[in-house]
Amino acid sequence: MRDDRDDPFGDIFDEIERMMNQMTGAGTHGGDSGFGTETHVSVQHEDEEVRLLADLPGVGKDDIDLKCDGRTLTISARSETRRYDERVRLPVRVDEHSASASFNNGVLEVTFDAMEPSADIDVE
Template identity: 35%
Template sequence: MEPDDWLKRWQRKMPFGPWPLSEMDEMIREIERSFAEQFKNIEKEIPKNLVRERRLPDGSTRKEIGPIVYGYSVTIGPDGKPVVREFGNVKRGATQPWKEIQDRREPLVDVVSSDRDVKLIAEIPGVRREEIDVTVNEQRVIISVDTENRKYYKELDLPWLVRPEEAKSTYNNGILEITLPLKSPKGAGVRVKVE
């Protein structure tokens, strides 16, 4: 007995005939065809280095897409107000988000300031220290990694002036920490005579 035999018997017993279920079957098949077509179109638009094939233990292969990352980081700024930052490799508000996916990921970066310096703490897993490129000027930091397997990119505009020539950074267990001394520590200043 076939698995569909019970369905055919049930359709024959229906008082109004089998037509409602056969139409429903056709609608479901049409939805499945539509989904398959849409997924093929999405797969064509995604950057090629985000699509990988993985061999399973039984010898078959499986396509994987990713990583596709999008999120928010909420912290409290120096003025006591919340600071919301987006991160990831998908543009917000896109009508067709798969067309806006970048092949490089935007790392999550936390900014911690003190009276003397600013610390940037970035999550950059899966790379080696020598693959990380950090560029600093007085008000901007650019972090980038461009390897075959991992790509990261982040530009940060700083609300403070820093001394880039005295910047220091360390990388350990996927965490990059950059320390930037402030150009003039907060609270320090020059007295100006009022005339």
Template identity: 40%
Template sequence: MDRDSKKRKNFFDEIFGIDPIKDVDEMFERFSRAMGMSVENFGQEPFVYGFSLTQRPGEEPEIREFGNIPMFEHTETEEKCCLDTRKPLIDILETEEKVHVIAEIPGIEKENIRLNATDLILDIETIDGNPKYSERVELPVKVDPQSAKATYKNGVLEVTFKRLESSSRTSINIE
């Protein structure tokens, strides 16, 4: 049996001039460095990644990521990958008077959800849960953070804000 494996290795070496196992190990290490993850984290938690695509009439498509694997652009800003923290699936619905933010964060108790908001940002974070979720949601319009009402049922968090009156537009003449 040992002789057969040497034959196969020599066969690969002679034809391709490579050691396939060594090359796979090197590729895996390069990938993990590029993602900002250490090899020790692999196998401890499942990898989750997904995205949602929203296309509104007359607007550019909006792509939102969720999961616990950051895309490459995050590693350029030195943001380290945290495999135990996931990004929830987020959807934002607008009406004339309100903005609704809906987040899927299953497996978390209501008491372990922390929400903070400004007029343009909603921060969602969970504590003492497995898995943990964390996301900074940029709101499409200014909202009144004091008007926020939140509900959590069956793993779905809904936060509703009143829209702030948009300032009126004024035409400007060029002299």
């Protein structure tokens, strides 16, 4: 059985996909701006916390949908004139159930508790 966490090329392929989407305009709706154009996304990993900030101009709090599988955060936001769809690969595995999010003045902030990268197993 394959474990995606052990894929040595996962980060490279995610970055290539992100760049291709940015160049081709994938993830935008009807030519409207989406991630990679006027939207800035930053991810910070500090000690035991991962924090993501995303600019989502022109959308309301109720127009945002967030999903996380522990490694990737999916942000979908839509208004009458804009649509944003982005998958953000997180720098470390996170506890998706620890997530908290706020949205103020067009800026989305999401925080997670970082998980230990791996556990040591004692052989007896």
